[in-house]
Amino acid sequence: MAQSVKGTRDLFGKELDWFQRIEDTARRAFHRHGYREIRTPILEEIEVFKRSVGESSDIVHKEMYDFVDKGGRHVAMRPENTAGVVRAAIQHRMLEASDPQLLYYIGPMFRYERMQAGRYRQFWQIGAESFQVSTPESEAESLVMLYDFLRELGLEHLSFSINSVGTPECRPAFHEAFRAFFQAREAQFCDDCHRRIQENPLRVLDCKNASCQVALEGHPVMVDFLDPASREHHARLKEVLTELGLPFQENPRLVRGLDYYTRTAFEVLSSDLGAQSALLGGGRYDGLVKQLGGPQVAAFGWSIGLDRLAMLMQQLHGETRGAALPVLIPLGPVAALKALALARTWWAQGAAFTLETRGSALKKALTTANRTGAPLALLLGEGELEKGEVTVKDLAAGTQAAWTWDEVAERLRAHQD
Ligand code: HAM
Numbered sequence: 001m002a003q004s005v006k007g008t009r010d011l012f013g014k015e016l017d018w019f020q021r022i023e024d025t026a027r028r029a030f031h032r033h034g035y036r037e038i039r040t041p042i043l044e045e046i047e048v049f050k051r052s053v054g055e056s057s058d059i060v061h062k063e064m065y066d067f068v069d070k071g072g073r074h075v076a077m078r079p080e081n082t083a084g085v086v087r088a089a090i091q092h093r094m095l096e097a098s099d100p101q102l103l104y105y106i107g108p109m110f111r112y113e114r115m116q117a118g119r120y121r122q123f124w125q126i127g128a129e130s131f132q133v134s135t136p137e138s139e140a141e142s143l144v145m146l147y148d149f150l151r152e153l154g155l156e157h158l159s160f161s162i163n164s165v166g167t168p169e170c171r172p173a174f175h176e177a178f179r180a181f182f183q184a185r186e187a188q189f190c191d192d193c194h195r196r197i198q199e200n201p202l203r204v205l206d207c208k209n210a211s212c213q214v215a216l217e218g219h220p221v222m223v224d225f226l227d228p229a230s231r232e233h234h235a236r237l238k239e240v241l242t243e244l245g246l247p248f249q250e251n252p253r254l255v256r257g258l259d260y261y262t263r264t265a266f267e268v269l270s271s272d273l274g275a276q277s278a279l280l281g282g283g284r285y286d287g288l289v290k291q292l293g294g295p296q297v298a299a300f301g302w303s304i305g306l307d308r309l310a311m312l313m314q315q316l317h318g319e320t321r322g323a324a325l326p327v328l329i330p331l332g333p334v335a336a337l338k339a340l341a342l343a344r345t346w347w348a349q350g351a352a353f354t355l356e357t358r359g360s361a362l363k364k365a366l367t368t369a370n371r372t373g374a375p376l377a378l379l380l381g382e383g384e385l386e387k388g389e390v391t392v393k394d395l396a397a398g399t400q401a402a403w404t405w406d407e408v409a410e411r412l413r414a415h416q417d
Contacts, residue, residue: 005121006115006121007112007113007115007120007121007122008120008121008122009120009122014314015310015314018310018313018314019124019306019310021313022126022153022306022309022310022313023106023126023306025149025152025153026104026106026126026149027106029145029148029149029152030104030128030145030149032145033102033141033145034102035102035103035104035128035130035145036102036103036104037103037104037105037106038085038088038103038104038105039105039107040078040081040084040085040087040088040105041078041084042077042078042107042108042110043075043076043077043078044075044076044078044083044084044087045073045074045075045076046064046066046074046075046076048076048083048084048087048292049064049076049078049079049080049083051083051291051292052082052083052086052258052259052260052288052291052292053079053080053083053258053259053260054200054258054259054260055199056196056199056200056203056259057203057257057258057259058257059079059080059111059257059258060079062112063079063111063112063113064076064077064079064111064112065077065079065110065111065112065121077110078109078110079109079110079111080109080125080258080303081105081107081109081125081127081303082127082129082258082260082285082288082301082303083260083288083292085103085105085127085129086129086288086289086292086294086299087292089101089103089131089289089294090289090292090293090294094131095131095132095289095294095295095297096295098132099132100130100131100132100133100138101130101131101132102128102129102130102131103128103129103130103131104126104127104128104129105125105126105127105129106124106125106126106127106306107124107125108122108123108124108125109122109123109124109125110122110123111123118305118307118308118311119307120307123305123306123307124305124306124307125303125304125305125306126303126304126306127282127301127302127303127304128142128145128146128301128302128303129299129300129301130142130299130300130301131289131297131298131299132297132298132299133298133299133300134286134298136233136234136236136237136240136264137236137240138300139237139264139284139300140237140240140241140244140246142300142301142302143160143241143246143266144244144246146268146280146302146304147160147246147268150268150279153309153313154313154316154317155270155272155312155316156272157270157271157272158247158268158269158270158279159247159248159249159268159269160241160246160247160248160249160266160267160268160269161248161249161250161251161254161266161267161268161269161278162237162238162241162248162249162250162251162254162264162265162266163222163223163250163251163252163253163254163255163264163265163266164222164223164226164230164231164233164234164263164264164265165202165222165255165256165261165262165263165265165283166222166225166226166227166230166262166263167227167230167262167263167286168262168287169227170225170226170227170230171202171222171225173225174201174220174222174225175201177220177225178197178201178202178204178219178220179197179201181218181219181220182197182201182204185215188211188212188214188215189204189207189212189215190207190209190211190212192207192209193207193209193212200259202222202255203255204216205219205253205254205255206253206255206256206257216253221252222252223250223252230263233263233264234263234264237264238250248266251267254266254267256281256283260285260287260288260291261283261284261285262283262284262285262286262287263283263284263286264283264284264300265281265282265283265284266281266282266283266302267279267280267281268280268281268304270312272312272315272316273308273312279304279305279308279309279312280302280303280304280305281302281303282300282301282302282303283300283301283302284298284299284300285299285300285301286298286299324372324373324374324375325352325353325354325374325375326352326353326354326374326375326376326377326378326412326415327353327354327355327356327365327369327372327374327376327377327378328342328343328353328354328355328356328378328380328390329356329360329362329365329366329369329377329378329379329380330355330356330380330381331361331362331379331380331381331382332381332382333359334382334385335380335381335382335384335385336357336359338380338385339355339380340355342380342405342408343355345409346408346409346412349409349410349413350409350413351408351409351412351413351416352412352416353376353378353412354374356368362379362381365377366393366395369395370395374395375394375395375396375415376392376393376394376395376412376415377392377393377395378390378391378392378403378408379391379392379393387402388404388405389402389403389404389405390402390403390405390408
């Protein structure tokens with residue numbers, strides 16, 4: 001029997017109930033802030049990722065699903081969506097005027113990763129990107145939207161971990177100091193870090209190897225090398241977050257696994273997640289639009305892994321409420337036809353319920369209703385047909401009542417709320 005490909009999975013049932021609930025909450029929160037959805041293709045030319053996420057990043061270096069298509073184009077299945085959104089914004093000339101562009105997306109991403117809990121090769125992200133915004137206040141706006149969205153989902157133990165990774169102008173001095181630090185203890189670093197120090201020294205800070213993390217003790221920190229404007233930006237962001245009561249801590253080792261960040265980089269940690277506790281990440285990327293062939297445009301954004309978030313919601317809150325619906329059970333062929341006509345009216349009036357269409361006898365239909373967790377069974381037999389009623393059995397409480405056909409839709413709607 002064929003199985004789903006390693007690292008991918010089918011979404012259905014309770015897990016998908018959580019996905020949908022999170023997506024609905026996200027859309028409402030983002031629309032309140034004026035963000036509009038964008039859907040970009042899963043396939044992009046591989047250059048889009050090489051020139052943005054970066055050739056030295058693990059994502060491009062090791063984890064990309066890329067291939068040459070039948071027309072000889074070298075394409076990749078998107079490992080993330082920021083690069084695709086930037087490519088689309090340039091292509092459709094959304095960034096020619098200086099008006100802010102506020103965009104969000106929800107969709108699957110692909111990374112050929114080592115398997116571990118909560119990490120998949122096809123996973124889902126919800127993300128928000130804002131363009132033509134350069135102030136710390138604009139970052140705070142995006143972070144408030146994110147924080148309030150997560151709070152609306154009932155998450156409580158959240159904090160931001162923030163850093164400034166500077167600009168291409170102030171990085172060379174940092175690189176020099178960092179390389180000198182590295183060389184003084186190079187035997188203590190892993191082979192990958194020896195490659196990283198050549199390609200992109202910041203990447204060394206991101207190494208997951210415990211002995212490299214020890215060797216990094218006392219390393220030069222980027223915030224000491226910031227140019228005055230970046231230092232002012234970083235200080236102002238901290239001030240605004242403090243004023244707004246958004247909990248944060250500074251983390252000088254936070255660089256993130258993508259090359260495009262400038263100035264602010266951040267993650268959100270949830271103590272409910274345990275060990276590897278970053279729920280999401282993002283930051284500023286003022287150079288990326290130009291790097292991909294567009295104008296010089298300031299930009300900021302983040303994306304959250306939906307798979308982990310859904311897992312967390314399930315752990316914290318159990319099942320979503322009210323997955324199983326009431327069921328309407330007609331008894332006999334005359335009732336079966338009438339039930340279809342009545343059901344159609346009630347559905348149109350906004351009631352949610354399923355219809356028993358297999359012609360099952362009462363006992364069997366009730367057994368099925370109980371097994372699937374239906375809260376109510378609405379019976380339509382000969383007696384009910386004559387009186388214009390349904391007999392309603394509350395399957396949890398074991399009680400019974402009669403509703404006229406006119407009141408069914410309203411009562412079912414009340415039951416849903
Ligand atoms: P990222 O840190 O690579 O950033 O991914 C963001 C989030 O996606 C992670 O924090 C994690 O929750 C989730 N994620 C990543 N890989 C996997 C995986 N294999 N399985 C499950 N979840 C995963 C970005 O992708 C940037 N585009 C964020 C951004 C937007 N920066 C600016 N704008």
